[in-house]
Amino acid sequence: MDYLTAEQVNERLTMDETIRSIEQFYLDDSNGDIIMPDRMHIEDGDNTSLLMPSYYGDYYATKLVGVAPNNTSLQKPTIHGLMVLYSRQTMEPLLMCDAVPITGLRTGALGGLGMKYLAKENASSLGIIGTGTQGWSHLHSACSVRSIQTVKVYNRSQAKLSTFIERAKQAFPSLHIEQASTEQLVRESDIIVTTTTSEKPVLPELEPAAYKGRQIVGVGSFRPAMQEIPDSILKEADEVYVDAPSAFRESGDMIRAQELGVDPDQTLSLKEIIARNHRPQNPEEQSVIFKSVGAAIFDLIVTKALYEKIR
Numbered sequence: 001m002d003y004l005t006a007e008q009v010n011e012r013l014t015m016d017e018t019i020r021s022i023e024q025f026y027l028d029d030s031n032g033d034i035i036m037p038d039r040m041h042i043e044d045g046d047n048t049s050l051l052m053p054s055y056y057g058d059y060y061a062t063k064l065v066g067v068a069p070n071n072t073s074l075q076k077p078t079i080h081g082l083m084v085l086y087s088r089q090t091m092e093p094l095l096m097c098d099a100v101p102i103t104g105l106r107t108g109a110l111g112g113l114g115m116k117y118l119a120k121e122n123a124s125s126l127g128i129i130g131t132g133t134q135g136w137s138h139l140h141s142a143c144s145v146r147s148i149q150t151v152k153v154y155n156r157s158q159a160k161l162s163t164f165i166e167r168a169k170q171a172f173p174s175l176h177i178e179q180a181s182t183e184q185l186v187r188e189s190d191i192i193v194t195t196t197t198s199e200k201p202v203l204p205e206l207e208p209a210a211y212k213g214r215q216i217v218g219v220g221s222f223r224p225a226m227q228e229i230p231d232s233i234l235k236e237a238d239e240v241y242v243d244a245p246s247a248f249r250e251s252g253d254m255i256r257a258q259e260l261g262v263d264p265d266q267t268l269s270l271k272e273i274i275a276r277n278h279r280p281q282n283p284e285e286q287s288v289i290f291k292s293v294g295a296a297i298f299d300l301i302v303t304k305a306l307y308e309k310i311r
Contacts, residue, residue: 001092001093001094001095001096002095002096002310003095003096003097004095004096004097004098004306005097005098006098006100006101008097009097009098009101009102009105009306010101010105012306012309012310013105013302013305013306013309015105015108015109015112015137015140015141015144016144017305017309018105018106018108018109018302018305019109019112019113019116019141019144019145021109021301021302021304021305022106022109022110022113022298022301022302023113023274025297025301026270026271026274026275027274027275033055033056033057034054034055034056034297035054035055035056036053036054036055036295036296036297037053038246039051039052039295039296040052041223043223046068046069046070047066047067047068047069047070048066048067048223049064049065049066049067050063050064050065050066050067050081051063051064052064052065052295052296052299053296054295054296054297054299054300055088055300056297056300056301056304057088057304058087058088058089059085059086059087059088059094059300059304060085060086060087060088060091060300061083061084061085061086061296061299061300061303061304062083062084062086062296063081063082063083063084063099063102063103063296063299064081064082064099065079065080065081065099065103066079066080066081067079067197068080069197072157077100077132077133078132078197079100079103079132079133080099080100081098081099081100081103082096082097082098082099083096083097083098083099083102083299083303084096085300085303085304085307094307095303095306095307097303097306099299100133102299102302102303102306103133103294103299104133104134104136104137105137105302106294106298106299106301106302107134107137107138107219107292107294108134108136108137108138108140108141109137109141109298109302110219110243110270110292110294110298111137111138111141111142111193111217111219111290111292112138112140112141112142112144112145113145113270113273113274114215114217114241114243114270114273114290114292115141115142115145115146115191115215115217115290116145116146117273117274117277117278117279118215118239118241118273118279118280118283118288118290119145119146119190119191119215119283119288120190120213120215120283120284122147122190123146123147123148123190123191123215124146124147124148124149124150124190125148125149125150125151125152125188125189125190125191126139126142126146126148126150126151126152126189126190126191126192126193127151127152127153127154127180127185127186127188127189127191127192127193128151128152128153128154128185128193128195129154129155129182129185129192129193129194129195129196129202129203129228130154130155130193130194130195130196130202130220131153131155131157131160131161131163131164132160132195134193134195134219134220135153135155135164135193135195136164136167136168138193138195138217138219139151139168139172142191142193143172143175146190146191148175149175149176150175150176150177150188151168151172151175151176151177151178152178152179152180152184152185152188152189153165153168153177153178153179153180153185154179154180154181154182154185161179162179165177165178165179182202182203182204183204183206186203186204186206186210186211186214187206187210189214190213190214190215191214191215191217192214192215192216192217193216193217193218193219194216194217194218194219194220194221194228194229195219195220196220196228197220197221197222197223197226198220198221198226198227198228199225199226199227199252200227201227201228201229201230201231202228203216203228203229203230203233204230205230205232208232208236208287211233211236211237211287212285212286212287213283213284213285213286213287214287214288215283215288215289215290216229216233216237216287216288216289216290217290217292218251218253218289218290218291218292219291219292221251221252221253221291221293222250222251222293222294223250223251223252224250224251224252224255225252226251226252226253227252227253227256228253229253229289231256231260233287233289234253234256234257234260234262234289235260235261236287237287237288237289238280238286238287238288239280239286239287239288239289240257240262240267240288240289240291241267241268241269241270241273241288241289241290241291242254242267242268242269242270242290242291242292242293243269243270243290243291243292243293243294243295244269244270244271244293244294244295245264245267245269246293246295247291247292247293248264248267250293251291251293253291254291254293257289257291
């Protein structure tokens, strides 16, 4: 069994390949042999342990992740984890790797697919709130599915913000990248990505017209107590979508959206969006929300793509 570090994972699998692997999974009619229990949450104060098993095709996979939000003050990453892929038939381990890049790639790809199908075709400006792993992955995925030209970035830590911008300028020299307030970011971005674990909304309370013609991709809130998107935006949004129905159980944003009148039974998931090749009728004039919480099957699909590429 091989072990790949975070650097080795990122060297061997691109965001474009990751997006295609998840999209193809949903286009494949033979994906009925999935076993995926709800992920186990174990809360220890502010920290959360996540155990995420799944079965699909010839493979079984499990991801064990620890999320420690207070690591920010210690100058440490907030997420650590391991990903293991097994043979479904023999249960032999095939590949072990750092789970953080797998999580980054698959979450970025889910957000990227949300942008590909739901954002207006001529979207060229991106706003990112939060400069961690998911902020970085969504910069990559946005550039994979839209012709992004300008990027506005906000983060509470000026040091991390500056580091992110410099890194982004080196990776994407053709982009115009700069820091901005959250209000400026909203008003000047076609696509707005929130990647924090905040329990208080990080998007500003603006007049509803300020969010028209914009897509919000919410990826940070994965516990019921977390909410990145204000009530006013959840209530006034023209279109709301999720990557998976579990978002209405797991994310404070979607729990609150349901309380404000969003009907889960009328909310398309990513599976339905891709299968139907669905597009909003008028994204240039509508406010569109795509909420992503992730699921174990996506980790398996991405690790499968990695394993089969290097095998």
